[in-house]
Amino acid sequence: MKASDGNAIIADKPPTPDEKVPIITHECPSYLQAFGKLECAYGYPSSGDIDPIRVFAITFPILFGIMFADVAQGAIFVIAGIIFTLLRRNGKTTKGGDIIRYLLISGEMLIYIGISAIFFGFIFGEFFGPSGVIHPIFLFRIGPFQIGGFEPTQEPMMMLKFAILVGAIHISLGLILKFINELRHKHYKLSPIPICCIWLLFGGLFMWAYWGGISNISKWFAEGSLMFVGLVVLPLLVILVVTGLAEGFMEGIGFTVEVFAETLSHSMSYSRLMALGLVHSAMNYLFLVLGGVEHGVFPLQSIPLIAIGTILVMIIEGLVVFVHTLRLHWVEWFSKFHSGEGIPFKPFKST
Amino acid sequence: MDPILISLIGLALAIGVPILSAAITIIICGTALAGVGTEKPELLSRLIITVVLGEALAIYGLLIAFMLLGKLPDITTMDAANMALISGIIISVATVSAGAGISYSGSSLIAATAENPETFSSNVIGVVLSEALAIYGLLIAFMVIGQI
Numbered sequence A: 001m002k003a004s005d006g007n008a009i010i011a012d013k014p015p016t017p018d019e020k021v022p023i024i025t026h027e028c029p030s031y032l033q034a035f036g037k038l039e040c041a042y043g044y045p046s047s048g049d050i051d052p053i054r055v056f057a058i059t060f061p062i063l064f065g066i067m068f069a070d071v072a073q074g075a076i077f078v079i080a081g082i083i084f085t086l087l088r089r090n091g092k093t094t095k096g097g098d099i100i101r102y103l104l105i106s107g108e109m110l111i112y113i114g115i116s117a118i119f120f121g122f123i124f125g126e127f128f129g130p131s132g133v134i135h136p137i138f139l140f141r142i143g144p145f146q147i148g149g150f151e152p153t154q155e156p157m158m159m160l161k162f163a164i165l166v167g168a169i170h171i172s173l174g175l176i177l178k179f180i181n182e183l184r185h186k187h188y189k190l191s192p193i194p195i196c197c198i199w200l201l202f203g204g205l206f207m208w209a210y211w212g213g214i215s216n217i218s219k220w221f222a223e224g225s226l227m228f229v230g231l232v233v234l235p236l237l238v239i240l241v242v243t244g245l246a247e248g249f250m251e252g253i254g255f256t257v258e259v260f261a262e263t264l265s266h267s268m269s270y271s272r273l274m275a276l277g278l279v280h281s282a283m284n285y286l287f288l289v290l291g292g293v294e295h296g297v298f299p300l301q302s303i304p305l306i307a308i309g310t311i312l313v314m315i316i317e318g319l320v321v322f323v324h325t326l327r328l329h330w331v332e333w334f335s336k337f338h339s340g341e342g343i344p345f346k347p348f349k350s351t
Numbered sequence B: 001m002d003p004i005l006i007s008l009i010g011l012a013l014a015i016g017v018p019i020l021s022a023a024i025t026i027i028i029c030g031t032a033l034a035g036v037g038t039e040k041p042e043l044l045s046r047l048i049i050t051v052v053l054g055e056a057l058a059i060y061g062l063l064i065a066f067m068l069l070g071k072l073p074d075i076t077t078m079d080a081a082n083m084a085l086i087s088g089i090i091i092s093v094a095t096v097s098a099g100a101g102i103s104y105s106g107s108s109l110i111a112a113t114a115e116n117p118e119t120f121s122s123n124v125i126g127v128v129l130s131e132a133l134a135i136y137g138l139l140i141a142f143m144v145i146g147q148i
Helices: A030-042 A053-067 A071-089 A098-105 A107-124 A156-184 A192-210 A214-221 A225-247 A249-269 A272-291 A302-337 B003-039 B041-074 B078-115 B117-147
Strands: A138-142 A145-148
Touching: A030 A053, A030 A098, A030 A107, A030 A302, A053 A107, A053 A156, A053 A272, A053 A302, A071 A098, A071 A107, A071 A302, A098 A107, A107 A145, A145 A156, A156 A192, A156 A249, A156 A272, A156 A302, A156 B117, A192 A225, A192 A249, A214 A225, A225 A249, A249 A302, A249 B117, A272 A302, A272 B041, A272 B117, A302 B041, A302 B117, B003 B041, B003 B078, B041 B078, B041 B117, B078 B117
Parallel strands: none
Antiparallel strands: A138 A145
8 A cells, every 4th residue: 555655455465376477487507508498499387397407408418319329429529518618618608600609508518418429329339330440338138128239220120129118218207297297286186197108108118019019919909918908908097087087078088099199109209219310320331331441440541531421410410310309308208297388587677 | 023123213212202302391491481580580599490300301211212222132022122112102102291291380380480489389299290200101111121
């Protein structure tokens, strides 16, 4: 009353839990700045949602590294990243055009993705492509899924299985974050759904691996029918009942069909990890053949060719792989838990 | 017909048609992007996804062509040659349909985002779902080549 001279009443009401509230955006630490920009390009997290930036900063380089597995080119990324970071820390950001500014901001990100590329380069045995300098290092084996110890170009099916496994783990990480979000919003009735989605995802994956792929699909319904019911039908039924009780059964049926289709198409989408990984090593292989590199011996005249090839591959492939990693996160991962509908809080300032 | 000739036709389809569809996609989305870039350059870094996803179609064709090229010495029977031809046709049709989807929804996405940047995260779904069509074709073409 006093503040407005008795002309108006100012009421102070706390927002209801479902109301949209502007979120307070924290300044990202400088080593996460590039990831923060990528996340906010999609949208800000809604109020009360978890801010996934720290998980994002771990999974992004891993997926990039699988598609861009190469020891030497990863090392180039790391060196470039260190140079850009040092330049930025010394405050030379004002000069240069748009592209230079983007590169300077992403200095730390280049270091992370370079390290990841080096790691997967050792696993898949790539040094400027499959040149034979490094042999694939075998890490371990989970059932039919083998981690490392094979050349992707020689055994593409092995790489496909690896890619789908990575995809399943990545999606389930997103579903766990969704579970946490539901608990934070106190939607206890809906909270079993992400758990059932994980059950369905890994159940389907297990069926796929156990019966030896899609080509034996008749066995899924003959000998494996009990397993099929337990691993695929049961989680769908639980989802149907849970949504049905919470929001009505017509909603429930629609949602269940959507969950089934989404689980299938999203996990298949991760096969692009295999496709782009193979393309990367095939493009490098082209320049290795042109340069006459055999069994890890680089003749002198091959060096300029390899240099041209590396520049070409790092620019074209790097851009394509980057966008595909971003796309996997934006669509397959953020759609699970990150609505992107948050409104950033802009303080009222008099200028 | 000669098995090698048939598999070479498959190879030519596998590299030629995806490149054509990638080119058409980039032509449509790239021109739309250039138009928006003059008005709102800060959106370019987000909207470039349409052009790059179009370019990726050519890469899928390249992958299948590479695989076929590696298999070429093994192709001696008509059955194997037919499989090579079919895998080329599969990737061609898949990339053409993905290219059509990306170019239509991509250019609309660019125009809509310029008008109202908040709609980007929901409108981008159309572009990436069309792009996923190419992945399905790629998977099946890949499995067909594995049978040779």
